[in-house]
Amino acid sequence: MPFRQFVLKVTSRCDLACDHCYVYEHADQSWRRRPKVMARETVAMAADRMAEHARAHALRTIHVILHGGEPLLAGHERLEETIVRLRDAVRGICELDLRVHTNGVSLDERFCRMFADHDVRVGVSLDGGRRANDLHRRYADGRSSYDRVVRAVDRLGREFPDIYAGLLCTIDIGNDPVPVYEALVALRPPVVDFLLPHATWDHPPPRPAGVATPYADWLIAIHDRWRKDGEPVRVRMFESIIRTTQGQGSLTESLGLDECDLAVIETDGEYEQADSLKTSFSGAPATGCDVFSHTLDDVARSPAIAARLGGLEGLCDTCRACPVVESCGGGLYAHRHRVGTGFQNPSVFCDDLMKLITHVRSQAEVRPRAGIRVRAGVRAERGREGAAPAAHTIPGPDLAALAAGYGDAATMTHLAASQTSARRLLISSVYKLAGPGVADAWKLLTELDRGHPDAVREVFDHPYVRVWAARCIARGQWAHPETRYLSNIAAAAALRAGVAARLAVATRGGSVPLPAMGSIPAGRAQEAIIETGPGVFAVATEDRRWEVRLDEPAAAGDWRPISRLTADGVSMALDDVDPYRDCYDHAVAPRLSPERLARWQAMFAEAWEVVKRDHSRYAPALAAGLRVLTPLVAPGGDVQASATARHAFGAIGVALPGRPDDLAMLMIHEFQHVKLGAVLDLTDLFDGTDEELYHVSWRQDPRPLEGVFQGTYAHMAVTEVWKARTRPGMGHIPEKATENYLRWRDGTLEAVDTLARSGSLTEVGRQFVAGMRAAARSWLDD
Amino acid sequence: MVILRSEITDLRDVPLSEVSELGMGAEVRRIVPASEDVRRVPVAAFNSAI
Ligand code: SF4
Numbered sequence: 001m002p003f004r005q006f007v008l009k010v011t012s013r014c015d016l017a018c019d020h021c022y023v024y025e026h027a028d029q030s031w032r033r034r035p036k037v038m039a040r041e042t043v044a045m046a047a048d049r050m051a052e053h054a055r056a057h058a059l060r061t062i063h064v065i066l067h068g069g070e071p072l073l074a075g076h077e078r079l080e081e082t083i084v085r086l087r088d089a090v091r092g093i094c095e096l097d098l099r100v101h102t103n104g105v106s107l108d109e110r111f112c113r114m115f116a117d118h119d120v121r122v123g124v125s126l127d128g129g130r131r132a133n134d135l136h137r138r139y140a141d142g143r144s145s146y147d148r149v150v151r152a153v154d155r156l157g158r159e160f161p162d163i164y165a166g167l168l169c170t171i172d173i174g175n176d177p178v179p180v181y182e183a184l185v186a187l188r189p190p191v192v193d194f195l196l197p198h199a200t201w202d203h204p205p206p207r208p209a210g211v212a213t214p215y216a217d218w219l220i221a222i223h224d225r226w227r228k229d230g231e232p233v234r235v236r237m238f239e240s241i242i243r244t245t246q247g248q249g250s251l252t253e254s255l256g257l258d259e260c261d262l263a264v265i266e267t268d269g270e271y272e273q274a275d276s277l278k279t280s281f282s283g284a285p286a287t288g289c290d291v292f293s294h295t296l297d298d299v300a301r302s303p304a305i306a307a308r309l310g311g312l313e314g315l316c317d318t319c320r321a322c323p324v325v326e327s328c329g330g331g332l333y334a335h336r337h338r339v340g341t342g343f344q345n346p347s348v349f350c351d352d353l354m355k356l357i358t359h360v361r362s363q364a365e366v367r368p369r370a371g372i373r374v375r376a377g378v379r380a381e382r383g384r385e386g387a388a389p390a391a392h393t394i395p396g397p398d399l400a401a402l403a404a405g406y407g408d409a410a411t412m413t414h415l416a417a418s419q420t421s422a423r424r425l426l427i428s429s430v431y432k433l434a435g436p437g438v439a440d441a442w443k444l445l446t447e448l449d450r451g452h453p454d455a456v457r458e459v460f461d462h463p464y465v466r467v468w469a470a471r472c473i474a475r476g477q478w479a480h481p482e483t484r485y486l487s488n489i490a491a492a493a494a495l496r497a498g499v500a501a502r503l504a505v506a507t508r509g510g511s512v513p514l515p516a517m518g519s520i521p522a523g524r525a526q527e528a529i530i531e532t533g534p535g536v537f538a539v540a541t542e543d544r545r546w547e548v549r550l551d552e553p554a555a556a557g558d559w560r561p562i563s564r565l566t567a568d569g570v571s572m573a574l575d576d577v578d579p580y581r582d583c584y585d586h587a588v589a590p591r592l593s594p595e596r597l598a599r600w601q602a603m604f605a606e607a608w609e610v611v612k613r614d615h616s617r618y619a620p621a622l623a624a625g626l627r628v629l630t631p632l633v634a635p636g637g638d639v640q641a642s643a644t645a646r647h648a649f650g651a652i653g654v655a656l657p658g659r660p661d662d663l664a665m666l667m668i669h670e671f672q673h674v675k676l677g678a679v680l681d682l683t684d685l686f687d688g689t690d691e692e693l694y695h696v697s698w699r700q701d702p703r704p705l706e707g708v709f710q711g712t713y714a715h716m717a718v719t720e721v722w723k724a725r726t727r728p729g730m731g732h733i734p735e736k737a738t739e740n741y742l743r744w745r746d747g748t749l750e751a752v753d754t755l756a757r758s759g760s761l762t763e764v765g766r767q768f769v770a771g772m773r774a775a776a777r778s779w780l781d782d
Numbered sequence: 783m784v785i786l787r788s789e790i791t792d793l794r795d796v797p798l799s800e801v802s803e804l805g806m807g808a809e810v811r812r813i814v815p816a817s818e819d820v821r822r823v824p825v826a827a828f829n830s831a832i
Contacts, residue, residue, distance in 0.1 A: 007828055065831045101831035123832035166832040193832050231807040236832065242808070254829045262828055274828065332829060389796050394786040421793040422813050428802035429810045449798040456798070473814045647814075681813060682788035688815070764786060 002057035003296050004691065005262040006050055007274075010038045010082055011069035012267045016103050016137060016145055037074050038267040043082050045291040046265045047089035053296040054094040058702060060691050062090065066100040066120070069267075076110055083118045099123060099165055103137070105145050107152035112160045121165035124153050126187075128169060128180030135172055153187050166191030166234075173206070173214045177221040185233055193236035193252065194219060196331075201338035201348050216355035223360060241360040244327040249689040254332040257311050257325070263299055265291060271299045274333065316344045324357040392418040392682060399764075402679060403771025405672065405716040406617050412625035415678040416461070419649045422681060423460045426469035427489070433472060434483035441487040444494060444501055452497035459493045462516035463628050463651035464580035470647040471580070485513075491530045491537075492517050495550075498534035505530050505539075508579035511560075512539050518561035519577040520546055560591060565601055565629060567608035573628045574600060575651070581630045584643035584653040589631035599656065600631070606660035607667065614661075614724045618668045618717060626671055629654060642666040644673040649681075661731065665721045672714040685709065685765035686758070694754050697747030705760055712751040716776060719744040723779070745779050752776050 012034040038046075054062050064086060071079065083098065090096050100115065104124040115122055127133045130146045137145050156164045167189040169180065184192050196215055199205035207214055223238055240250040250256025253274060264272040264285065269292055272285035287302045299305060312320050319330040330336055331347025338345050347353055394402075398411040407415075431442045449456045459465065472482050484506040492514040494501040504527055505512055512528045513519040522528050525541035538547045548559045563574045575581055576591050592600065612619050628651035632641050640662060641655040652670035657663050679685065686705050693702035696711055703711065722741035725732045752773045755761070761769055789812060793801050 005828055007831070065828055067828075067831060099831060168830070168832045191832055195829060230804075234811075239808075252829055389792045392788045392790045392792050394788065396786075399786050417792070417794065418788060418790045421790050424793045424796070424798060424801050425791070425804075425806055425810060426813065428798065428804075432802050446797070446799040457794075470814045473810060682790055683786060684789075 001259050001261055001300070002059060003053060003261050003263045003300065004059060004061070005063045005065070006046075007065045007067045007262065007264040008038070008043075008046060008082075008086075009034075009068055009264065009266045010043075010066050010071045010079065011073045012036055013073060014068060014070040014103065015073060015105060016070070016139055035267045036069075037078065038082070038269075040081070040085075042267070042269040042291060043085050044089075045269060047086045049291050049296055050086075051089040051093050054090055056297065058693050059094050060693050060704065061095040061097055063097040063099070066098070070103050070106070071100050072102050072106040072111060076114060079111075080114050080118070083114075083120060087118065097121075101125070101168070103145065104149035104152045107149075107156070109155065109159075112156060112163070116160050116163050119163070121163050122156060122160075123165040123168055124149065124156070125168045125170070126150075126153065126184065127172065128175055129183035132172065132175040132180050132183070135174065136170070150187070153189075157188050164190060166193070166236075168193050168195060170195045170197060171215060171218060172197070173208075173218050177218045178225055181222045181225055185229075189233060191234040191236055194222070196254070196335065196349050196352075199335060199348050201336075201345060204348050213352045213355045215349055215352035216359070219352075219356050220359050223356075223363070227363060238360055241327045241357050242364050244329075245361050245364070249687050250327075250329070251689075255327060255329055257329040259311065260333070263296060271296075271302075273304060316341075316346060318346050318350075322346075322354070324354055324361075327357045327361070328353045392421060394679075394682065399679075399768070400771055402675060403768045404775040405713065405720070405772070406621065407675060408620040409624035412621050415675065415682075416625065416650070418682055419466075419678060420457060420461055423466050423469070426466060426473060427460060427486070430469050430472045430483055430486060434486065438483055438486040440503060441490040444490045444503065445486075448490070448493050448497055448499065452493070452499065455497035455499075456493045458496055459489055459516050461627075461650070462578075463648040464575070464578045464583070465489060465515050466649065467580040467583045467645060467647045468515075488513055489515055491532060494532040495537050500531075500533045502529065502531045504528070511577070511579070513577065513579050515578060515580075516562065516573075518559060519579075520548070520559050563592075563597055565604040567605040568612070570608055570623045570626075572626055575628045575630050578630075581648075581651075581653070583645035583648055584630075584632065586635075586641045586643050586653060586655070587633040588653060589633050589655070592631060600629075603656060603660050603663055604629070607663035610661045610664040611668065614730065615664065615668055615721060617720075618671070621675065622667060622671050625650060625674065626667065627651065629667075631656065640666060642670050644670045644677065646677045646680075649674060649678055659731075661725075665718070668717050668721060669714050672717045673710055676710055676713045679768070680706075680709075683764050684762050685768050686755075686762060687760040690758065690760035692758070692760070694758065696751045696754065697743075705755075705758055708751060708754060708758075712748060712755060713772065715744055715748045715751070716772065719748050719776075719779065723782075745776075749776050749779075 013036050050062060050064070066079070066082065086098065087096060098119065099121045101123045104126065126149055127135065127137055130144070133146045134144045139145060167184050167187065169184060169192065171194050197205050226235060226238065236251050237255065240252050240255045244250050244256045249258050253260060253262065260274060262274050264274065266272055269290045271287045271289045271291070271294065273287060274285065287299050287304045289299045289302055312325065315325070315330045319325055322328065331349055331353050333343060335347040335349055336343045336345045394414045398407065398414055401407045401411055431438060445456065468485055475482065487503050487505045491501065491503050491505050495514065495517065507522045507525055507528060510521060510523060511519040512522045512530070520539050522541050528539050528541045531538045535550045536548065538545060546558055560577050562577060565572055565574050576589060581588050611622060630651060630653045632643065632653045632655040634655040635641050640657050643653040652667065652674065654663065654666050657666065686709065690705050693704060694708045695702050696708055698711060698715065719741065722737055722744055724730065725737040726734055726741050728734060752769065755769045756773060789809065791806065791809060
């Protein structure tokens with residue numbers, strides 16, 4: 001297995017003298033003989049070794065952590081040189097996720113600015129509030145480091161939030177856990193982790209007499225408070241327990257069964273294993289290799305690394321038989337050590353880990369918190385007053401139909417229902433993000449949700465509303481101007497409900513958009529006032545006013561309602577006005593002229609006939625689930641363009657092709673992505689942390705697993721379309737159609753096998769791919 | 783195939799005013815993995831850094 005994570009020890013000394021530090025205070029004292037700062041030649045050689053390794057293994061991303069000692073002691077210039085050298089070495093080969101982990105005492109504005117300029121994320125060690133932190137994290141002369149560190153972290157959070165990676169807290173059970181948690185959360189870190197103190201069976205951790213699991217009890221107190229607070233921050237340890245319980249990868253080497261893909265490079269260029277092993281015995285992390293004489297593949301073959309098996313195989317019998325082993329994985333490797341049996345033991349924190357994992361798992365089961373009132377009487381079968389809402393489910397036969405590439409109206413109803421919930425959640429999150437600025441819109445929406453839920457649902461379910469919500473959430477605190485669009489959503493819902501409301505709404509690109517309805521040009525105005533009533537609304541800017549009656553849209557010349565395309569048995573919107581339809585990889589076309597719209601309508605009606613007649617297995621899901629078509633700019637010549645966006649469930653983007661059967665093919669192809677995207681929202685089919693790249697026949701460049709999944713699923717349908725086209729009388733040259741069919745068939749079969757062999761599928765993913773494979777292999781029976 | 787119990791909570795009948803009160807940050811982050819505070823790549827799994 002290739003290494004993907006590298007810890008670069010840019011210095012071997014520290015300006016603090018924390019008495020719990022594994023580098024200086026534990027068994028291995030190799031720091032004494034190493035250079036204080038990594039030499040330039042060593043940096044250059046290390047960088048080239050990583051680049052060589054990334055190229056040899058086609059790695060998409062490598063993670064490098066600048067560490068020490070205290071890395072900032074290298075000074076501003078040397079550290080910047082190191083960063084630039086690393087980035088230069090891997091440019092064009094792979095992405096570089098670069099981080100620095102510091103004690104924070106020297107983290108001045110100049111360092112922050114430099115890290116921001118080079119996109120280096122900064123993690124800081126802090127053990128809680130002043131009292132907790134001062135217990136260990138002091139200068140050699142005993143002075144407290146607390147004020148300097150908190151000042152630095154505060155600056156990081158306020159001025160450089162983009163590079164603020166999080167806080168790392170070493171547990172001391174002498175501290176009160178909840179105040180530690182509160183002190184850390186007050187610094188608004190994006191992620192927090194709690195480290196168990198370094199210990200082995202020969203040097204066990206401190207435990208008060210009569211308390212069997214003090215570390216679990218300490219962490220459980222924090223966990224329960226964290227959940228009660230609504231999980232305001234990510235906690236790597238808790239998240240890793242939940243992820244590993246669900247079959248995903250752990251986010252920390254101290255939990256889970258993932259193999260270790262980490263190499264440490266010391267200041268003298270020696271490669272070592274994860275350096276927490278310094279606690280075990282002197283020389284424990286050594287590999288006998290260095291950057292000057294050895295490649296990273298040499299290191300992987302070194303006896304020390306090769307002996308450390310990943311997964312269950314590497315664990316002792318007790319751990320292998322343990323009910324929580326998927327999450328625990330025997331704990332941190334170093335914590336298993338005992339003179340005599342080496343690492344073939346459970347963790348010295350075994351009892352604590354067992355109790356903590358069991359507790360976190362049991363609590364996660366009842367998420368979300370109980371006591372949420374379900375809207376009474378609406379759907380009696382789904383919960384009574386006071387019960388916690390359940391999770392969406394998909395019946396087995398529907399999931400099987402989806403895996404085979406199809407699905408029908410009922411299947412789409414299940415997917416759409418889960419999307420409705422996801423949208424309610426995301427839109428509520430945007431409201432929480434935006435706060436008082438959209439209070440009026442939120443109040444209106446919550447009232448409409450009580451009295452006119454269908455109107456709210458119709459607007460929320462418009463595909464591009466989720467694109468907007470996801471954009472706001474992704475931008476986090478920078479999203480404020482964008483969040484004002486919530487007013488437009490509320491206004492559209494009021495209008496659909498026929499309810500009288502008055503609201504200030506946002507403009508986008510010179511228009512006032514009303515999602516799922518249309519838009520009205522607003523010139524240069526930044527804001528407009530909308531008044532809604534039954535079947536009528538008025539929009540006023542500073543210098544103009546429009547009144548639109550929905551039953552006479554043409555009378556209000558400027559109103560650009562969303563058009564509808566209809567064909568035998570189907571109807572869907574043609575949305576060429578929504579500002580958030582720009583979510584595709586292709587440029588979207590501007591508002592269509594009436595002539596162009598007529599061409600779309602004619603071609604759509606013919607394409608639908610093709611779908612029904614020649615590709616009937618795809619028709620039911622398309623008819624039920626495709627709500628919106630958005631025209632894309634045609635690339636020119638014979639080139640076709642079509643696209644989907646993960647957040648725009650129910651919509652596809654298409655440039656009008658020359659022939660109806662091509663439009664049919666593009667709709668079928670893109671709708672596969674829509675269906676699979678909704679399944680991936682419902683559950684993980686594969687481990688999202690798999691960074692491997694895979695080859696597929698239809699792309700020159702290797703693809704990440706999600707790309708392979710999406711491509712394969714879509715090409716299952718493309719193969720079947722070509723198969724249908726091989727029949728005589730289909731308007732295609734049979735030999736050419738056969739050639740295309742065989743090419744897609746073989747490429748798709750191969751890609752399904754690639755998925756099956758990836759080793760990264762979840763249990764549901766394995767079943768889903770087995771279904772895809774069975775469907776694909778049936779082509780060989782013909 | 784067995785029935786799939788998904789990771790999306792059914793919120794259709796939960797009043798909107800209460801949805802925002804739920805502690806469902808993890809579910810939001812799962813649906814929008816690009817959110818600012820979350821990257822879906824493993825945050826350096828190295829134990830002694832974050
Ligand atoms: S809880 Fe104990 S026995 Fe179970 S995997 Fe962890 S260390 Fe091993």
